[in-house]
Amino acid sequence: QKEVEQNSGPLSVPEGAIASLNCTYSDRGSQSFFWYRQYSGKSPELIMFIYSNGDKEDGRFTAQLNKASQYVSLLIRDSQPSDSATYLCAVGPGTGNQFYFGTGTSLTVIP
Amino acid sequence: DADVTQTPRNRITKTGKRIMLECSQTKGHDRMYWYRQDPGLGLRLIYYSFDVKDINKGEISDGYSVSRQAQAKFSLSLESAIPNQTALYFCATSDLMSGSPPFFGPGTRLTVL
Numbered sequence: 001q002k003e004v005e006q007n008s009g010p011l012s013v014p015e016g017a018i019a020s021l022n023c024t025y026s027d028r029g030s031q032s033f034f035w036y037r038q039y040s041g042k043s044p045e046l047i048m049f050i051y052s053n054g055d056k057e058d059g060r061f062t063a064q065l066n067k068a069s070q071y072v073s074l075l076i077r078d079s080q081p082s083d084s085a086t087y088l089c090a091v092g093p094g095t096g097n098q099f100y101f102g103t104g105t106s107l108t109v110i111p
Numbered sequence: 112d113a114d115v116t117q118t119p120r121n122r123i124t125k126t127g128k129r130i131m132l133e134c135s136q137t138k139g140h141d142r143m144y145w146y147r148q149d150p151g152l153g154l155r156l157i158y159y160s161f162d163v164k165d166i167n168k169g170e171i172s173d174g175y176s177v178s179r180q181a182q183a184k185f186s187l188s189l190e191s192a193i194p195n196q197t198a199l200y201f202c203a204t205s206d207l208m209s210g211s212p213p214f215f216g217p218g219t220r221l222t223v224l
Contacts, residue, residue, distance in 0.1 A: 008151075032210035032211075034212045043215040043217050043218050045152070045215075046214070048214055090213075098159065099212075101153050103153035104153060
């Protein structure tokens with residue numbers, strides 16, 4: 001079982017819609033949860049982090065964390081074509097004192 | 112100037128050659144990491160270092176070695192490159208505080224023929 005699981009997609013949404021990205025993790029000792037955006041050929045860029053159960057909002061982005069279900073999600077409201085990228089979920093540091101990344105979900109926002 | 116720099120940005124080499132990838136950072140972070148990224152496999156940790164005297168293997172360290180020359184410099188070596196080491200390599204840094212997220216450099220695209 002992988003440490004962090006994501007649906008690889010591709011996920012397509014029309015411009016202006018809500019994009020929902022999901023992630024599950026296996027290490028219950030994980031303390032920090034991050035979402036990165038990665039454009040093709042570029043490095044991952046941190047866009048959201050969440051440490052406590054519940055929702056955290058930042059502009060058009062909302063991160064949701066449910067530690068009991070070991071589930072993290074990212075909602076992108078009013079999706080724009082510029083949001084088209086791969087979104088990586090990252091979790092850590094857990095019992096191994098490392099960060100683990102999912103394989104990413106490819107999102108395409110259709111104009 | 113970029114906070115994390117990697118050199119070279121692109122490299123093509125032949126099987127059996129020794130190659131070094133270098134990483135420098137001006138963020139003042141203590142922790143540094145080397146990841147490789149392959150299509151469908153995501154980011155995998157090769158080595159990480161929490162300070163100059165601390166080096167730790169990640170999940171895929173075989174065939175690689177590292178050197179932490181200073182707080183700001185962390186280099187990755189492939190002693191004898193092989194084609195399945197063809198990948199995108201990222202250096203990352205993070206703050207000493209546990210749970211601080213990794214901040215990534217621009218990456219090095221390595222091709223081993």
